[in-house]
Amino acid sequence: MKIARYTAYGGPETIRLEEAPVPVPGPGDVLVRVRAAPVTAGDVRMRSGLVPRGLGLMVRLAIGVLRPRVAPGWAFAGEVAAVGAGITRFAPGQRVFGLTGFKGGAHRDYLVIGEDGPILPLPDTLTFEAGAAFFFGGLTAAEFLIDRAKVRPGERVLVAGATGAVGGAAVQIARHLGARVAATASPANHALARRLGASEVSDYRDGPPAGPFEVIVDVMGQLGWQGARPLLAEGGRLVLITADLAAMLGSALRPRRDGRQMITGTNKDDLPSMLRLVGLHQEGAYTPVVGQVLPFADLAEAHRIAETFHKPGNLVVVMDQTSA
Ligand SMILES: NC(=O)c1ccc[n+]([C@@H]2O[C@H](COP(=O)([O-])OP(=O)(O)OC[C@H]3O[C@@H](n4cnc5c(N)ncnc54)[C@H](OP(=O)(O)O)[C@@H]3O)[C@@H](O)[C@H]2O)c1
Numbered sequence: 001m002k003i004a005r006y007t008a009y010g011g012p013e014t015i016r017l018e019e020a021p022v023p024v025p026g027p028g029d030v031l032v033r034v035r036a037a038p039v040t041a042g043d044v045r046m047r048s049g050l051v052p053r054g055l056g057l058m059v060r061l062a063i064g065v066l067r068p069r070v071a072p073g074w075a076f077a078g079e080v081a082a083v084g085a086g087i088t089r090f091a092p093g094q095r096v097f098g099l100t101g102f103k104g105g106a107h108r109d110y111l112v113i114g115e116d117g118p119i120l121p122l123p124d125t126l127t128f129e130a131g132a133a134f135f136f137g138g139l140t141a142a143e144f145l146i147d148r149a150k151v152r153p154g155e156r157v158l159v160a161g162a163t164g165a166v167g168g169a170a171v172q173i174a175r176h177l178g179a180r181v182a183a184t185a186s187p188a189n190h191a192l193a194r195r196l197g198a199s200e201v202s203d204y205r206d207g208p209p210a211g212p213f214e215v216i217v218d219v220m221g222q223l224g225w226q227g228a229r230p231l232l233a234e235g236g237r238l239v240l241i242t243a244d245l246a247a248m249l250g251s252a253l254r255p256r257r258d259g260r261q262m263i264t265g266t267n268k269d270d271l272p273s274m275l276r277l278v279g280l281h282q283e284g285a286y287t288p289v290v291g292q293v294l295p296f297a298d299l300a301e302a303h304r305i306a307e308t309f310h311k312p313g314n315l316v317v318v319m320d321q322t323s324a
Contacts, residue, residue, distance in 0.1 A: 001109035002320075004072040004299055009049035012303035015072065017296075023112045025084035030113055032096060033081040036132035036293075037073050037106040039302040039315045040165060046070055046104065047303060052221065054245025063102075072299070073106030075099050077122055077131030078319075087115050095122040097131035099269055107299060109319050118271055120278060126287075133288035133314030135269070137165030138277045140241065141173050141217075142286075143267040149215045149237040153178025158231065160208065161219030162198060163189040165314045166241055168289040170217045171196040176285035182209050189312055192289065217241060220309065225250070225262055237261045289313025296320060 001022050008014045025031040045051050046068050051059050063070050077097040080090050090096065098119035100106040113119050122131045145151045157174040161167045162183030174181045175197035183198035186205075193201045202209050208223060211231030218228060221242035228238045240247055243264040251262040267273070280286040291313035294302045299317055306315050 002296065003109070004107035006047050006068045006070075006072060008067045009047070011048070012300040012307070014047065015300045015303060017299065020108070022110045025082055025112050027085040028087065028115055029084040030080055030087060030090050030096070030115055030119060031082040031084075032076065032078045032098075032111050032113060032119070034076045034078040034106060034109060034111060034319050035128035036078070036316050036318045037076045037296075038132045038136055038165075039299070039306045039317060040074055040136045041306065041309065042074050042136065043072060043107075044303060044307040047072070048307065052242055052244040055248075058245075070102065071100070071104035071107070073100060073104050073108065074102075075132060075135050076106040076111065077126075077128040077134075081110060083115075089115055090119070095128075095131075096120065097122045097126070097134060099135055099274070101269055107296070107317070109296075118269065118274060120271075120274060123278065123281065125281070127290075129290045129293055129316045129318065130288055132316045133165070133290050134281070135274060135277065136314065137167070137169040138173075138280075138286055138288060139269055139273050140166045140267045141169035142277055142280060143273065144217065144239045144241065144263065145170060145173050145177060145215070148263045148265075149217075149239050151177040151179050151215055155179045155214035156182065156212070156233075157215040157217065158182045158184070158209065158211075158213045159198070159217045159219065160184045160204060160223055162193045162196070162201075163289070163312050164219065164309070165288075165311075167217070167219045168192075168196055168313050169286060170219070171198050172286045173280065174215070174217075176280065176283070179215070182213070184208065186310065192312055196289070212236065215239065221247070225257075229258070229260065232260045234259050237263055239263045291315055293318055
């Protein structure tokens, strides 16, 4: 089978596709034939080591000082190829999706994952591509909007950067929570933003739309506290999805300022969070946007597209259907 590997921190050319034996599932393990996997902003950051200001040292201490010691690929959708001894919840042929998470390892033809790990049956309503795209932005948007910003019906929410993986999920989930959603996006993505549920759409290059907003989701951290503060209503919450070290420390030490709140951090990727997102999908509240789909052989090209931070929705690579 083919597996992807990072050889150094650097550009997409540091990715190698190598041959490896198909693993054998041990007791309690499931062997998944991967059909599709997303290439996310997280993958780009792991590969390049390029993270928001002040976080570089911390990231390198966590994933490797000289080169990324994580395997490429954060999530997957596919089907069960074989199961180890003692498996009761999954059977060969079953469609599944899940996370390899921080340690990675989804950018390969087959992977092994524990039955009790972050793997779930893939709903019939999702293709392999949509299953691959499902968790990355969705988990982030759900946690920040529902648990952290606690969006309420009737509130006005601005999603700045509304059509990528996180923004596309945030618009849908904010709408589901009963908010009126304003979105900023490049003109080419305005129709998509409206389709996802935004009632007002503008180009972020023209500046943010007029406030007040109860919640602002600043996907790329371009507004920051200074830019967002004048747009926030009394009691408003700024969600900085991309935050540098100073903003993270600031929001931890002084989350409430002038009757408003700044929220930063990272989202959980555990089974309860995954199950909640599946529930939101089943209620009709969230379906991931599948943007470009490329063959696994073009993984480096997929990284080139993802690292522009202008992709519509989620970028997915599909594994070779004839290689098994
Ligand atoms: N805190 C967390 O736990 C967490 C979790 C996931 C991701 N993230 C971070 O969130 C960010 C977005 O991830 P993603 O997967 O959604 O990326 P993505 O799919 O590449 O989407 C990026 C979005 O940002 C917009 N954008 C680009 N430049 C902008 C600018 N100058 N002003 C306003 N909007 C701009 C793009 O709009 P157009 O395409 O219309 O130009 C697009 O909608 C990344 O920095 C990622 O590392 C954080």
